[in-house]
Amino acid sequence: MHPVLLSLIVSVGINAVFFAYAALRRTDVVTDLSYSLSFASVALLLAALQGATDLFxxxxxxxxxxxxxRLGSYLLGRILSIKVDHRFDGMRDKPLKFASFWxxxxxxxxxxxxxVSVVLGGAGSATLPGLSVAxxxxxxxGMAIESLADAQKSAFKKAGTPGFIRSGLWAWSRHPNYFGETLVWAGMYLYCLPMLGSAAIPSLASPLGITALLLFVSGIPLLEKAADKKFGGQAAYEAYKSSTSIFVPLPPKGTES
Structure with a gap:
């Protein structure tokens, strides 16, 4: 079986089970858990089935x-604390609309x-070429940026500080965690590239897809809309929004030397 097809079967299976639970219980607790679990499960299964023992x-x-x-534990801790994911407001009582998300x-x-699926499902041994090291x-x-951004936001929330976070990495980007995640998958693509062969071009859908998803679909647009609704019109928020990069960490406007 082609490794990407196996990945599809495993991912759909895991998400179908968690969707059924979430729909029946009308809970948001398992949504992000199923996302992280799907990645880990596919990687483990493919590595085990192929008997991956080489370093690459x-x-x-x-x-x-x-x-x-890392991401799964962070998101699970967050949802257990806040209980409700407002992305799904208006969807929980509409099974078809709710299912479309899953x-x-x-x-x-x-x-x-x-x-990664192509590499783990491939045959033969592999070395660690320079491109993979890069x-x-x-x-x-990317992992460091995403982890630090999440930790800073978590600490801000736990401190009970009113308003919105604008310190640390968040002083340079309104969504530094998403920037870090795009670097993670760009790095994964580069790592795998020497072993992808004819799958190299189709596999570009990985880094390009996650970047497009976060920038234009389910990431930044939803959070920006929520922040505008909550803080829009406040002088501090409008100043932060106008001076701070939305994605790539950059010095705030007006602070460059």
Whole structure:
């Protein structure tokens, strides 16, 4: 079986089970958990089925699993604290609309994980070429940025500080965690590229897809809309919004030397 097809079966299966639970219980607690679990499960299964023992494939699997564990634990802790994910307001009582989110989530896992699936499902041993080392470094930078941004926002929330976060990485970007995530998957693509062969071009859907999703679909647009609704019209928020990059961390306007 082609590894991407196996990835599709596993991802759809996991998300179908969690969707059924979420729909029946009308809960948001398991949504992000299923997302992270799908990535980790596919990577583990493909590595186990192929008997991946060479450093190249082991590192590919470990990179995915570490990212999934870190993100999954963070998101689970957050939803257990806030209880409700307002992305799903107006969807929980509409099964077809609610299901469409889960279908998109399952397909996102397959597309984003495609280069890793191809590598883990391949035959033969592999070395660690220079391009893969560069990809590993980029992945590590992305992980560091995403993790630090999430930690800073979590600390801000726990402190009970009123308003919105605008310190740390958030002083340079309104969504630094999403920027970090795009670097993670760009790094994964570069890491896998030497072993992708004819799948190299189709696998570009991974870094390009996750970037497009976060920039234009389910990431930044929803959060910007929510922030505008909550803080719009406040002088501090409008100043922050006009002076701070929406995505790529850059010095705030007016502070460059």
């Amino acid at each position: 494939r082991l590192l590919a699997a470990v990179m995915v699993i570490l990212w999934a564990l 279908i998109l989530q399952a397909l996102t896992v397959v597309i984003v994980l495609a280069p 990809g590993l470094v980029l992945w590590a930078i």
